[in-house]
Amino acid sequence: MQRALVAVTVIAAVAGVGLALLTGVEPVLGALALTVVAALALARMSGRQGGDLPLALLFYGGIAAGFLLTARAGGGQTAVLGLLFGSPFNLSWRQVGVVVVLAGLVVLVVAAVYRQLVAMAFDEPSARVAGIPTSGLSLALTVLVALVVVAGMSTVGLLLISALLVVPVAAAAQLAGSYRATLAIASATGAVSALVGLSASYYADLAPGAAVVVTAIGLYALAGLAAGVRGRLAVRP
Amino acid sequence: MRPVSSPVLELDGVTAGYGRAPVLVDLSLRLAAGELTAVVGPNGAGKTTLVRLALGLLRPQRGTVRLFGTDVTRFRDWSRVGYVPQRAETSSTLPMSVDEVVRSGLAGQLRGLRRLTSHHRERVEHVLDVMDLQAVRRQRVTTLSGGQQQRALIARALVTSPGLLFLDEPTTGIDASAKVALREALEHLVGVEGISVVYISHDPEGAAGLAARTLEVRDGVVREVRPSALSGL
Numbered sequence: 001m002q003r004a005l006v007a008v009t010v011i012a013a014v015a016g017v018g019l020a021l022l023t024g025v026e027p028v029l030g031a032l033a034l035t036v037v038a039a040l041a042l043a044r045m046s047g048r049q050g051g052d053l054p055l056a057l058l059f060y061g062g063i064a065a066g067f068l069l070t071a072r073a074g075g076g077q078t079a080v081l082g083l084l085f086g087s088p089f090n091l092s093w094r095q096v097g098v099v100v101v102l103a104g105l106v107v108l109v110v111a112a113v114y115r116q117l118v119a120m121a122f123d124e125p126s127a128r129v130a131g132i133p134t135s136g137l138s139l140a141l142t143v144l145v146a147l148v149v150v151a152g153m154s155t156v157g158l159l160l161i162s163a164l165l166v167v168p169v170a171a172a173a174q175l176a177g178s179y180r181a182t183l184a185i186a187s188a189t190g191a192v193s194a195l196v197g198l199s200a201s202y203y204a205d206l207a208p209g210a211a212v213v214v215t216a217i218g219l220y221a222l223a224g225l226a227a228g229v230r231g232r233l234a235v236r237p
Numbered sequence: 238m239r240p241v242s243s244p245v246l247e248l249d250g251v252t253a254g255y256g257r258a259p260v261l262v263d264l265s266l267r268l269a270a271g272e273l274t275a276v277v278g279p280n281g282a283g284k285t286t287l288v289r290l291a292l293g294l295l296r297p298q299r300g301t302v303r304l305f306g307t308d309v310t311r312f313r314d315w316s317r318v319g320y321v322p323q324r325a326e327t328s329s330t331l332p333m334s335v336d337e338v339v340r341s342g343l344a345g346q347l348r349g350l351r352r353l354t355s356h357h358r359e360r361v362e363h364v365l366d367v368m369d370l371q372a373v374r375r376q377r378v379t380t381l382s383g384g385q386q387q388r389a390l391i392a393r394a395l396v397t398s399p400g401l402l403f404l405d406e407p408t409t410g411i412d413a414s415a416k417v418a419l420r421e422a423l424e425h426l427v428g429v430e431g432i433s434v435v436y437i438s439h440d441p442e443g444a445a446g447l448a449a450r451t452l453e454v455r456d457g458v459v460r461e462v463r464p465s466a467l468s469g470l
Binding site: 111112115116118119121122123125126127128129130131132172173176177178179180181182 | 292293294313315316318320321322330331332333334336337338340341342343344345347348349350375376377393394397
């Protein structure tokens, strides 16, 4: 469900930007609105109908709507490619400000509901019995994913932001012994990936989003190697 | 069924199920404080439905369910109720330490940025002691044996000092020594800490000698039985 959520959120952001371009609204707001709507629709549709059909409908519907709306708004292929692959070296200070504010908001929300998120991640029925409003928390999680996708849209681009949602966490999970350590290592992995990827991109004239994600995958492989070595050392008498 | 005083859980004339076909029919039941009640029956008989009703996760089609005297639909003091699932829904790759699992039991009480109080910390230490988990508290819960994982789940349910504890199939997938450890822990919880325990199992032997009452669920009907009368579950 969470993987489906990321995919749908990313694609809904494309449609949201198209809608924003058409109506003259700030693209970030358009993307945020449609990602939340799509994530809620996915949750509702998945409850009624199992399988991958809700995901497929929203995914392809989002792509189609995004391209139709962007084309209708007069945005050419360049605008669409800019959204898909990002352009971190061409950000305005205003866009940087939006990313900083969104990132701060995500940190605040995670800090406020951290314990509840941990309980729900471990076992949702038990969390519900403990009096945690799991439906509301899922909604908060959805909005968080939407915020991250929107924040990443103008940097690594929509196609690669989902990779940055998954790969650093996967890398951290191989090394960490706790949820808290996973959060810390994943954040550090994401930051190092961005720093190394963008530096490589700047000096070697590479596509920035792709360089960031390839660095993240390299760190994932290194983490796997380190976990393997640690495991072998642990079983040695 | 025999009347009991100070019931922690009451069901009056409850009919419940999924869709049109009821799983439990016209069920009335009272569970007393400080007792271990075994609920046994074959798979699919309605044991889980009974638990879901008691925890407010399923609404009855008819009748009322009360926890500590309050209708379950209006019950808010969930720290008084502990629930130990048969298996947590967690992914095997989720990196969560035993300590974090136990502390997550307090998430319903600690909203926002509230920090653990000294009382909470003492309680965490106490349940780790009772469940014999101190030595593995920093380890990932998914790396533990089935019995240790089961004890971690019980510790998490106990951390809020509940008066009523539900154990759903607690002996599934654990070895003989873990069953002995679980039995000793339950004796302590009921005998020393005075917690009411509802022990749900398809295996009537699991709670033999521990249960003050044994209820058999079969074909949508619940009846009180003597453990020796159970067979063929």
